[in-house]
Amino acid sequence: MKRLGIDSIEAIFEFATAEGRGAGIIRLAPAAEAGDAMLAWHISTALQSLTGHEEKIGANRPTGAAYSRNFGGDNWADVRRKASAYEDRNPAVLVIGAAQAGLSVAARLNQLGVDTLVVEKWPRIGDSWRRRYHSLALHNSIHLNHLPYMEFPPTWPKYIPKDMLGNWFEFYADAMEINCWTNTEFVSGEWDEAAKCWTASVKHADGTVRVLRPRHLVFANGVSSYPMIPDVPGLQDFKGQVIHSEGFDSGAGWEGKNALILGTGSSANDIALDLHSHGVNTTLIQRGSTTVVSIDPSARLNEAIWDEDGPLEDKDLLSASPTPPMIIKGYKAVTQRMLQLDKELIEGLKSIGFQHDVGEDETGHQMKYFRRGGGYNLDAGSSALLIKGELGLLRYDRIECFTAEGALLKDGTTVPADLIILATGYYPQQELVRRALGEEMANRIGPVWGIGEDGQLNNMYKRTPQQGVWFIAGGLAQCRVNSKYLALQIKAMELGKLGPL
DSSP states (O other): OEETTEEOEEEEEEEEOSSEEEEEEEEEEEOTTSTTOEEEEEEEEEEEEETTOOOSOGGGOOOOTTTTTOTTSOOHHHHHHHHHHOSSOOOSEEEEOOSHHHHHHHHHHHHTTOOEEEEOSSSSTTHHHHTSOTTOBOSSOGGGOOBTTBOOOTTSOSSOBHHHHHHHHHHHHHHTTOEEESSEEEEEEEEETTTTEEEEEEEETTSOEEEEOOSEEEEOSOSEEEEOOOOOTTGGGOOSEEEEGGGOOOSTTOTTOEEEEEOOSHHHHHHHHHHHHTTOEEEEEEOSOBEEEETTTTGGGGGHHHHSSSOHHHHHHHHHOOOHHHHHHHHHHHHHHHHHHTHHHHHHHHHTTOOBOOOTTSOHHHHHHHHHSOSEEEESSHHHHHHHTSSEEEEGGGEEEEOSSEEEETTSOEEEOSEEEEOOOEEEHHHHHHHHHOHHHHHHHOOOSSBOTTSSBTTOSSOOSSTTEEEOOSSHHHHHHHHHHHHHHHHHHHTTSSOOO
């Protein structure tokens, strides 16, 4: 097979050490001027389990003896209620957020025997997806998006609708016996250096506060945190409605009205499609250059590993194996192929004045996601409407300011609006840390997400400069893959086998 353009023999191997079992990838290629000799050009290894503390799955599953046919005693439901109440104990791990990141790592920790509580600010698990805009569906296909231990049904659609996904999360948490408090918001945390644990305050919907003493905090509330509201001249004078994209639901009720959307990323374009479908005269305002990629076929190129034959676990291992330089090289090659596949689309956008780019080093939208969490559009059809003129396009540098009626242009004309949507993204996750743990702690931990000097994501899925603080975020596949390694590190620390940085 070819990997990064190199004819290779690829093998997955397993091995054992005194501390645990691992798996690895080795890739061989013909040695130059050496006859039939083969040389290894890439090898990677990853811990899969800790000896004596293997996941409680398969042949190692629990017997259920504590509650099965326990006549006169607690049954399974009783045991679950008591476990989730935490009336007589503190969790070892407090996970903040119950979407794909929080549920993945909680499920992993459960199978390693680490007592874990998840808190979710919304009333139901899955609400973080249900509450997003009405027409939302995933932009990548189902075959790479499974959660740990439990794949989606084979009857499900290729691109999962948001409410279907939200309902699955709720079902998954119950099936995986995840302790979760909904309607509960993480308020603050303070590290107790002497006790090596956190004093963590969580607030329930009724206003009561519970103080917990976990040894680990796992922030699992997304790549972004709070909505970013830009300082736009004159916006405060606008007489219509202004909402951030986070608060947008549907274009229903705006038929025949005029809408301006500030931004040209995926959310902005999806919202534009929704508004257009409801008969809203919609214009996108472009502030900076944007990478545009067709969902199918171009975006699917990044799913190629999961299109291959073999178990999901093997494909996850393959996806985790590349080094940062290999990742860059791979994305550059994929981006060139994307440019070929989307040539007509991109040329059409440029013909109407749309500013298009493929990233600072031609690595495309995926590295933009890792570096800044945005700046791209996985195109669901809005680009064709822009090219045909059915959606408007306005360059931000043509705007003098906003007024009561809409956008006043530098040539003196006004683009009228009844609705302005700010699809302007979110503050980085470090802002959430600052508000919850304080300025000093945020500075100690440093950037969260974005690519660091080592070529890896900053402070993600690994120990951070502050003992007992962990981060997990990303799409479903990223969370499934990396939750294993994060959970193993926490378990190793609980066993005294891994110390703080």
